[in-house]
């Protein structure tokens with residue numbers, strides 16, 4: 001019989017949870033087993049996790065009873081919400097409440113909550129520097145996660161608050177890769193001036209979370225910010241040019257122009273980049289690369305991530 005302690009991983013078929021599930025499963029002699037949560041246990045990615053040794057369970061974050069069942073008997077859990085699947089900060093808050101209450105009821109010994117800053121602590125709603133969105137947010141997909149931190153605290157759940165960073169994988173999956181400008185030269189748009197963007201390979205987020213679990217109580221109650229590297233738009237463009245073998249120039253646009261780009265969530269992302277630019281020192285300081293590497297010795301730099309991924313970036 002296995003004596004391993006179960007970690008329930010939400011989003012196990014996705015980027016963050018997938019990295020954690022794979023990291024735990026690869027650590028065959030380690031102390032943890034994976035209970036992978038999916039809405040569809042028959043999907044190819046869920047089957048792949050089962051084949052690799054995970055227990056796969058079905059639960060939707062909207063179903064409190066199913067979330068509670070997914071936590072039964074678990075030592076710990078990785079909790080993440082999926083803003084870009086629905087664009088609703090209120091739904092993220094409701095799902096975080098469901099998770100925090102279920103974690104308390106299950107008596108979890110360690111929760112890792114994938115969170116971000118509540119930017120309204122820096123930019124109150126009446127601050128005119130950036131527009132208020134959806135009535136009560138500055139950066140909706142950040143603010144609700146940060147607001148939800150207190151749900152875990154108030155429930156008395158032993159929680160590590162994992163402050164994630166911009167996935168470099170957004171260049172592949174989120175339309176943020178360089179595109180040819182009018183003169184044919186690739187342009188990498190990052191509306192942050194000369195400020196540095198903490199970035200990370202999505203796979204490394206879960207690996208860092210695994211490092212947090214391995215440290216047991218050491219990081220309970222703490223904010224742990226993670227990043228693979230902090231780079232300016234010009235530095236990212238230069239790394240892209242080296243990896244692609246083509247010229248790439250950084251294009252800076254004012255946040256208000258970015259907000260008007262018109263794709264879904266452009267206003268939210270415009271505010272986000274402005275927040276990261278205007279509070280850059282503090283935002284970067286909250287995400288130590290050295291500490292991230294201590295949690296995850298395989299942590300990739302942008303150049304290392306590009307070695308394996310540059311060919312996957314759509315350039316048109």
Ligand SMILES: NC(=O)c1ccc[n+]([C@@H]2O[C@H](COP(=O)([O-])OP(=O)(O)OC[C@H]3O[C@@H](n4cnc5c(N)ncnc54)[C@H](OP(=O)(O)O)[C@@H]3O)[C@@H](O)[C@H]2O)c1
Nearest residue numbers: 011013014015016038039060061081082083164165166167
């Ligand atoms: N992109 C970035 O740069 C970035 C940076 C920092 C933070 N984030 C945050 O990361 C979060 C998303 O995490 P991710 O990238 O790991 O997600 P993801 O790769 O899109 O994975 C989502 C997975 O979660 C499952 N899922 C979706 N809705 C669910 C629900 N209602 N109940 C249960 N499971 C559900 C899906 O699995 P099944 O289909 O198998 O159920 C899916 O595979 C977002 O909130 C975003 O704000 C993103």
